[in-house]
Amino acid sequence: MNKPLYLPARWTQGRLLACALLAGLLTLGVGACQQAPPEDAHAHDGASTYFTCPMHPQIVRAEPGKCPVCSMDLVKATKQGGAATPATAVAPAAALTHYTCPMHPQISRKQPGKCPICGMDLVKAAKAAPATAGGPAAAPEVLLSAQQRQLAGIRVAALGGAASTASSAAGTTVLTGTITANANQTRTVSSRVAGRVERLFVRQTGATIRAGAPLVSIYSEQLQALQQEYVLSLAQQRAMGTSGNQYGRLVASARQKLRLLGMSEGQLRTLAATGRPTSSLTFYSPQAGLVQAVGVTEGQYVGEGTLLVSLTNLSLVWVEAQLYPEEVAGVEMGQSVQVQVAGLPDAYSGRVVFLSPEREANSKVTLLRVQLANAGGRLQPGMQANVRLPSRGPTATVQSLTLPQDAVLRDSRGSYVWEQVGTAGRFRRLKVTTGAETDETVAITGGVPAGALVVVGGAYLLESEYALYQGTDPMAGMDPSIKM
Structure with a gap:
């Protein structure tokens, strides 16, 4: 017969109390579930549930999974849907205000509240007016208060007016x-012999050089051998006197070889007079100017054709x-x-x-x-x-419409400008076509009529507001294989 198991009284009472509390919580949970209204089943009629990435809100999936950009877990979100109300169709301007999340601009609500993704307070924003029946959707619009316009330095000018045309005089x-x-006044000095750079007379670019100034001195065994040949031919010609004319051709040949190596006439005369060959050859500047480049250093071995110094006037x-x-x-x-x-x-x-x-x-x-x-x-x-x-000719009579470079914004889809519409503080984004450009101006060839009030200062703030509240795709221009 098994003996009954006796536990300490303190331990038994603690366990019984914990079990009782757990049973009570389960009972309350079941009751709450039975009494809660069927919100999950019917509260989102006309709304759609999807899964998105908290860091890349443009990623939208019907099922949970991983973000293809950063591999984070997708989270559930709800997007309001449904057809436009009759009031919206009658007064499109009423749809210009909505509430969105600063971190997740795809969230759009008609009333203030919390973001279903990150829990932040929704903020009021401007939204493009809906499309009219049978017509294209209106251009996106942004509303700015007077204080915002002042802080951002918003300036507008009529397209084609003096303030927007920055191409100086007409024509x-x-x-x-x-x-x-x-390039017609640039000369390069290259080595005509193989040897070692013994001395460098110019060491830095930008130095002023006069014509005939020494540049580089190169030691060459080939040069010494040719000088010895020239001195020997001269000695033999002098020894033979008038009967040594046959050595004249040898002297002329040796002299021509030395001249082709870069020896000047003065150097050749000195060699003929002294009969002592030099161990190095000095190259001189062919013109006055500035040192544009120095291609060698002292002690460097160079071959025939190596760039020594480049000069420019x-x-x-x-x-x-x-x-x-x-x-x-x-x-x-x-x-x-x-x-x-x-x-x-x-x-x-x-x-x-x-x-x-x-x-x-x-x-x-x-x-x-x-x-x-x-x-x-x-x-x-x-x-x-x-x-x-x-x-x-005829082009002198054509008045091109130009804007400052800062007024034209670009992305992978094209070029855009911001136009002021209606009262001050309301702006809409227009896609334009551009023509010739300078460092200061851009020619506008289409997309906005002449005389329109275009933002020429502070357009980047409007673009940032548009990107924040309208949900501009931050992945524009990236791999199109990523499904949106």
Whole structure:
């Protein structure tokens, strides 16, 4: 017979109390479930439930799973649906206000509340007016208060007006260019012998060099051998006197070899007079100018053709700019143009010396080259400059519509501007087509009519508000294989 198991009284009472509490909680839970209204089954009539990523709200799935971007677990969310009410159809402006989550802009509610994903308070935002029957959807709109417009520095100007047209005088095309060295005044000094760099007379770029100044001295056994040959031929010719004319051809041949190696006439005369070959060959500057590049260091072994020093003369420089096809017709070779260099108050007068007959690879532009006189040496390669071309012919009478670069916003889908509509504080986003551009302006060829009030200052704030409240796709331009 099994003996009964006796437990300590304190332990038994504690266990019994815990069991009683657990049973009570289960009873209350069952009762609450029976008494709760059937919200899960019917409260979301007209709404849709989906699964999304907290970090990438553009990811939407019908079933739970992992985010294809960051591999986080998808969370359940609810999106309101249903047809528009008759009031919305009669007064589209009433649909311009809704409530959304700053972190999850796909959440849209008609009333304030909490975000079902992160629990943040929903904020009031502007929303595009619904599409009219049989017509396209209205452009997205954003509402800003007076304080927001003041803090953001929102400025508007009429398209085609003086404030929005920044292309200086009518009939003038402004091109962005860069000052470069004149290739016709650039010389390179290369080694004509194989040997070792014994001495480097110039060590840094930008140094001023006079014509005939020493540049590099190179030790060469080949040079010594040819000098010995030349001295021996001269000695034999002198020893034979008038009967040694047959040695004249040997002397001339040895002399020509030394000349081709880079020895000057003065060096050859000194060698003939002394009869003592030198162990090194010194290369001299062929012109005055600036040291553009130094290709060797002392002690370095070089071969024939090695670049030693590159020299350039900056008394004449080039400005290289790019032209669109529609602008080429107004340019002629030798045409006089005005050039304004960044950081310098004075304008320079130059002339067109080159217009490329072909377009650059994978581009719609062609190369224009303008030559400028640089007597004072103030113009240096790499400086930015604007080239002003006076338009000719029929193009001079055409008034292009241009906007500042900051007024035109771009993404992978195209170019956009913000237009003020109605009263101050209401703006809508318009897609536009653009034409020729400079570093300051963009030509507008379509999408917005002339005279429209376009935002020319603070457009980036409007774009950020649009991205925040309208749910602009932050993954635009990424792998299209990712399902949205």
